Every structure is written in C-alpha cells, then in structure tokens.
Amino acid sequence: MSDVIKKATRESYGEALVALAEKYPNLIVLDADLAAATKTGMFKKAYADRFYDCGIAEANMMGVAAGLAAAGMIPFASSFAMFAAGRAFEIVRNSIGYPHLNVKIGATHAGISVGEDGATHQCCEDLALMRTIPGMTVINPADDTEAKAAVEAAILHDGPVYCRFGRLAVPVINDPATYKFELGKGVTLREGKDIAIIATGLLVNEALTAADALAQEGISARVINIHTIKPLDTEIVAKAAAECGRIVTAEEHSIIGGLGSAVAEAVCESCPVPVRRIGVNDTFGHSGPAVELLKQFGLSAEHIAEVVREELGK
Amino acid sequence: MDEMLVRQLQIHACHVRMGIIEGVYHAKSGHPGGSLSIADLLTYLYFTRMHVYPDNPDFAERDRFVLSKGHTAPALYATLAEKGFFPMEEMKTLRHIGARLQGHPCITIPGVDMSSGSLGQGISAACGMALAGKHRADNYRVYTVLGDGEIEEGQVWEAAMFAAHYGLDNLTAIVDNNGLQIDGKITDVCSPEPIPDKFAAFGWHVIECDAHDFDDLDRAFREAERVTMQPVAIIQHSTKGKGVSFMENQVGWHGTAPNQEQYEKAMAELTEQLRRLEEQA
Ligand SMILES: Cc1ncc(C[n+]2csc(CCOP(=O)(O)OP(=O)(O)O)c2C)c(N)n1
Ligand SMILES: [Mg+2]
Numbered sequence: 001m002s003d004v005i006k007k008a009t010r011e012s013y014g015e016a017l018v019a020l021a022e023k024y025p026n027l028i029v030l031d032a033d034l035a036a037a038t039k040t041g042m043f044k045k046a047y048a049d050r051f052y053d054c055g056i057a058e059a060n061m062m063g064v065a066a067g068l069a070a071a072g073m074i075p076f077a078s079s080f081a082m083f084a085a086g087r088a089f090e091i092v093r094n095s096i097g098y099p100h101l102n103v104k105i106g107a108t109h110a111g112i113s114v115g116e117d118g119a120t121h122q123c124c125e126d127l128a129l130m131r132t133i134p135g136m137t138v139i140n141p142a143d144d145t146e147a148k149a150a151v152e153a154a155i156l157h158d159g160p161v162y163c164r165f166g167r168l169a170v171p172v173i174n175d176p177a178t179y180k181f182e183l184g185k186g187v188t189l190r191e192g193k194d195i196a197i198i199a200t201g202l203l204v205n206e207a208l209t210a211a212d213a214l215a216q217e218g219i220s221a222r223v224i225n226i227h228t229i230k231p232l233d234t235e236i237v238a239k240a241a242a243e244c245g246r247i248v249t250a251e252e253h254s255i256i257g258g259l260g261s262a263v264a265e266a267v268c269e270s271c272p273v274p275v276r277r278i279g280v281n282d283t284f285g286h287s288g289p290a291v292e293l294l295k296q297f298g299l300s301a302e303h304i305a306e307v308v309r310e311e312l313g314k
Numbered sequence: 315m316d317e318m319l320v321r322q323l324q325i326h327a328c329h330v331r332m333g334i335i336e337g338v339y340h341a342k343s344g345h346p347g348g349s350l351s352i353a354d355l356l357t358y359l360y361f362t363r364m365h366v367y368p369d370n371p372d373f374a375e376r377d378r379f380v381l382s383k384g385h386t387a388p389a390l391y392a393t394l395a396e397k398g399f400f401p402m403e404e405m406k407t408l409r410h411i412g413a414r415l416q417g418h419p420c421i422t423i424p425g426v427d428m429s430s431g432s433l434g435q436g437i438s439a440a441c442g443m444a445l446a447g448k449h450r451a452d453n454y455r456v457y458t459v460l461g462d463g464e465i466e467e468g469q470v471w472e473a474a475m476f477a478a479h480y481g482l483d484n485l486t487a488i489v490d491n492n493g494l495q496i497d498g499k500i501t502d503v504c505s506p507e508p509i510p511d512k513f514a515a516f517g518w519h520v521i522e523c524d525a526h527d528f529d530d531l532d533r534a535f536r537e538a539e540r541v542t543m544q545p546v547a548i549i550q551h552s553t554k555g556k557g558v559s560f561m562e563n564q565v566g567w568h569g570t571a572p573n574q575e576q577y578e579k580a581m582a583e584l585t586e587q588l589r590r591l592e593e594q595a
Contacts, residue, residue: 033463033496033503041497053497055466055504056433087432116343116409118417120384120431288411296411 006169010108012147014039030077038078038108058083062091069101081110085126097133104154105162111252113168115290122285128257130162138230140164142204145174149181168290170202186233192222196240200259203250209301238270247275255279321595327357328588331557333392333405339577341409347567349389351492351552356393358531368398371424380428382436383461384418399425434467444485463495477545478517485545492554513547525552
C-alpha cells in the first residue's frame with residue numbers, strides 16, 4: 001500500500017493550466033489573492049502575462065471573467081469553493097449563467113477536508129448552488145488524473161463550467177495512460193448486483209475500498225464514479241437502480257442538494273428505489289486535521305461499508 | 315501615556331505574542347504574520363479602552379469587537395486569554411478537533427462578539443452592532459479590525475457608505491496597514507491605496523498612527539472618541555510578523571506555522587523581550 005501515489009486535485013488544477021496554456025492561447029487565469037493555495041501560482045510563474053490577480057474581491061473577479069469571456073477569452077476564475085460559489089453566487093448566476101458565457105470556475109479547498117481553517121472555509125454547499133444554475137456544467141473529479149482531464153474537458157466545452165478541487169492529497173486511482181474523460185458520463189468502476197454505491201470526488205476511492213471489504217463478506221456492491229454532477233448521467237443511475245435495487249450515494253458535500261439529491265431526483269423519475277445519502281448531515285464543519293474530520297463526519301470507506309450492511313440488513 | 319502603563323502594556327503584548335506562537339505552532343497551521351501585527355493594537359484596546367468583563371462576557375452594555383480579518387484569530391484569542399476570558403494554556407488547543415478555539419473566530423467562544431473569517435463581512439456586522447447602539451441610545455462603542463488586503467472586498471465599501479450615511483460615530487474601524495496580503499504586496503496584487511483618502515471620500519474621519527507605539531495608539535483612539543456624527547477609520551501602519559525577527563515583513567509568514575526549530579527561536583526571542591521589559595518595569 002505504501003506505493004500509492006497521493007496528490008491534491010488543486011495541484012492537478014495548477015499543473016493542467018500550465019500544460020494546456022500553449023495549446024489554448026485564449027486561456028487566461030484570474031485569482032483572488034489565493035494563487036499560492038489554489039495553485040494558479042504555477043501558471044502565474046510560467047505565464048505571467050496571462051495571469052491577473054483580482055485581489056480579495058471574488059464578486060468582481062466573476063464579473064470580470066464574464067466580460068473576458070464575452071470578449072472571446074477563456075478565463076479560469078479561481079478561489080476557494082466557499083468564495084467562488086458562495087460569495088460570488090449571484091454574480092455567477094446573473095453575469096455568467098444567464099448570458100451562458102464561456103467562463104471556467106476553478107474552485108479549490110472544497111468540503112470538510114479543508115481541515116484546520118474550520119467552518120467558515122469548509123464549503124459543503126457549492127455543488128447544490130452551482131447545480132441550480134441553468135446551463136452550468138458541474139465537475140467534481142476524484143483524483144489527479146481525472147482532475148487534469150476535467151480541466152481540458154472544461155476548455156473544450158463551450159459554456160460555463162464549475163470545477164471543484166480539493167486541498168487534501170488523495171490517492172491516484174485512474175491510470176493516466178488509459179484514462180478517458182467523457183463529460184456527463186458516469187463510470188462503472190466495479191460491477192455488482194446487491195447494491196450500487198454512487199460516489200464523487202474523494203469519496204470514490206473510499207467507495208472502492210468499501211466495496212472490496214464488502215466483497216470479502218459476500219456482498220456484491222457496484223461502484224459508480226460520477227465526476228460530472230451536472231448534467232447527471234441519468235442512464236447509468238437508472239440502470240443501477242433497476243439492476244441493484246438499492247443505492248447509497250457518497251460525497252464530501254451536504255446531503256442536501258448535491259450528488260445524493262441529484263441521484264434521488266433521477267431515480268424518483270425513472271426507477272424509484274431506496275436511496276441512502278452519505279455526506280455532511282445538514283451541519284457546519286469545524287477545525288481539525290482533514291483526515292480525522294473525514295472519519296468523524298462519516299466520509300470514509302468504513303462508514304460507507306457500515307451503511308451498505310445496514311441497508312442490506314446484514 | 316504614563317511610562318509604567320506603557321511598560322505594562324508592552325508586557326501584556328509580549329504575552330499575547332507568545333500565545334499566538336504557541337497557538338499556531340501546536341495547531342501546525344494558522345496565520346502568525348497578521349496576528350503579530352495587531353498584537354499591540356488588541357492589547358491597547360482590551361487593556362485601556364474597551365469596557366469588557368471576563369466574568370460577564372455577554373454583559374449587554376459592553377463595548378463590542380469584531381475581528382473582520384478573522385484569519386488572525388490567534389491574536390484575538392491570546393488577547394482574550396491575557397484579559398482573563400479563558401486560560402492562556404488553551405491556546406495550545408487552537409484548531410484541534412473538538413476544541414472550542416476554532417481556526418476562525420466563532421461567536422460561541424467567551425469574549426468573541428461575532429463569527430468571522432470570510433473577509434469583508436465583519437465590518438458590516440460591526441455597522442449593525444453600532445446601529446443597534448444608536449437605535450437604542452446605548453453607550454457602547456464598536457471596534458472592528460480589517461486587513462489592508464481585506465479592504466479590496468467591495469462589501470467593505472458598502473459598509474463604509476452605510477456607516478457614514480447613518481453617522482455611526484460609535485464605530486471605529488482600524489485598518490491594519492502592514493502592506494502585505496497572500497500573493498504579495500498589496501500594491502502589487504490589486505492596490506487599495508490610497509487608503510486614508512478612500513475612507514475620507516466615503517465620509518469617515520480618518521486618523522493614521524504607528525501600530526507599535528502605544529503613545530501613538532493612545533493619541534489616535536482618544537481623538538477617535540471625540541469625533542461626532544462620523545465613523546472613524548484608524549489606519550495603523552504596522553509590520554506584519556512584528557516581534558519575531560525572522561517573520562517580520564515576510565509574505566511567506568502570512569499563513570504558515572513555525573516548525574519546532576522556528577518555534578523555539580521565536581519563543582526565545584519573545585522570552586528575551588519579556589525579560590528586558592520586566593527588568594524595566
Ligand atoms: C472572502 C475571502 N476571500 C479570501 C480569503 C482567504 N484569505 C485569508 S487571509 C487573506 C489575505 C488577507 O490579507 P490582509 O487583509 O492584508 O491580512 P493580513 O495582512 O493582516 O494578514 C486571504 C485572501 C478569505 N478568508 N475570505
Ligand atoms: Mg495585510
């Protein structure tokens with residue numbers, strides 16, 4: 001296990017921007033005094049003339065990004081998820097969403113795994129907020145490989161895209177040599193028939209670990225990675241509902257409005273089956289080391305496995 | 315100010331600085347730079363100006379304090395501890411899982427009047443507290459501390475407009491002008507200068523002072539208390555990281571915790587400063 005490579009997806013974000021700069025000459029990067037943390041600092045270093053610091057002014061940054069896009073550029077506007085999706089929400093809705101402008105939002109430090117900074121910075125509402133904006137594409141990659149691919153997919157997609165990245169280093173589970181990112185398509189990582197675990201972001205790896213443990217007990221759990229929260233792959237969800245009969249969702253986000261809600265909405269309309277949502281249970285976070293917090297909030301393989309057993313009455 | 319009082323304040327400020335370093339070191343994270351730059355200011359406020367009561371932290375007529383630049387919570391917590399709201403020893407639990415000293419100020423902590431941490435929001439809440447005071451003809455004053463990077467937030471200027479419009483002369487906003495934010499110098503990132511002119515243009519009474527000179531702080535705050543019909547902005551010229559030589563004026567010490575060696579070096583410096591002050595006292 002010691003040879004597992006770990007990397008924070010915010011690092012992947014910074015590296016991808018640098019790697020794609022030559023290929024996409026209209027790509028331009030904005031930050032709001034967090035370049036060192038969001039990792040756009042890498043891009044600033046390599047392409048200083050294509051980087052603009054907006055200062056601690058996220059609302060204005062989103063408006064500027066809208067204008068840049070309207071003038072033909074492909075801006076990546078970067079800040080912490082809390083401020084990109086939260087502080088600037090209404091600007092994102094009205095100046096980016098409504099005119100359907102080609103703005104990419106690079107939101108790092110999402111979720112409880114922000115750690116020690118505590119509740120004010122632990123954004124567990126961004127997927128819900130962004131998902132409600134008509135025409136907004138919402139991506140939440142699971143690892144380094146997927147995050148890098150997501151950045152390019154966001155560039156290739158014409159329209160607003162919200163990309164969610166994390167602060168915590170997480171295992172690289174996808175092989176960059178063979179990995180293909182398809183916007184809006186879920187990925188079945190494990191076949192299974194007793195129950196389907198539908199996960200996103202850093203919970204995907206936890207879901208895989210849980211499925212392994214469950215397999216030892218004779219429970220066959222399907223694992224599906226949903227990297228695109230919107231548009232949701234309703235087909236893969238409906239199929240899982242029909243074939244497995246039960247769904248557990250797992251996300252580093254509030255159980256209200258994120259992946260769990262999206263999946264529940266989808267199965268209600270296609271193939272109603274019980275859906276149990278694992279996530280942050282309508283509560284604020286607090287300070288502490290990221291890994292301990294994830295355990296405490298039940299965002300772990302152990303807790304996923306426990307919930308699956310409960311659901312199956314085992 | 316009386317020389318003995320100044321010496322006493324310097325000793326308190328040194329304890330506060332030690333508390334800050336203890337806190338971020340044991341948390342292995344946090345923001346020492348901007349905490350150290352307001353250690354003298356908070357010491358001055360809590361030990362000379364503010365009517366607050368450690369035994370009765372929620373007393374209705376108390377003066378209010380909002381740390382709008384919430385990331386410098388270690389400075390607020392250490393000052394509250396020095397004032398007696400809770401033991402200084404508790405600084406060692408800062409940011410720990412299950413501890414009450416959260417990474418950013420949380421209203422449930424004794425002595426903390428407002429949760430903060432998302433920059434630009436504290437000054438608005440301070441306006442609300444000042445407005446409530448005016449509305450009910452209460453006599454308390456409201457103080458809020460902003461970062462010089464923080465004032466890049468548009469909300470700060472909405473609050474500035476509001477406070478002047480409603481003549482909130484019970485509100486004093488202090489801008490900690492240490493010249494640095496995260497990505498570099500404020501003048502390189504997205505300059506908010508000239509700061510005094512901006513507040514003046516918004517209708518505030520503006521005072522500038524040296525953040526690390528208690529006599530000058532005293533002059534500034536006494537002047538502030540005489541102002542009527544206008545809110546007061548005190549632009550305090552400070553040094554980020556003040557008091558720990560290797561942290562001073564270094565942008566890298568904005569949000570980094572010292573390792574063990576750096577912690578020991580910082581504590582040795584502060585212990586030496588304290589020894590000298592106590593000798594003189
Ligand atoms: C709305 C918001 N955006 C971004 C941040 C992240 N952040 C924390 S501190 C900081 C820089 C603050 O600089 P300054 O106000 O000058 O503080 P000081 O130098 O006193 O530490 C930033 C961008 C935040 N806490 N809130
Ligand atoms: Mg500053």
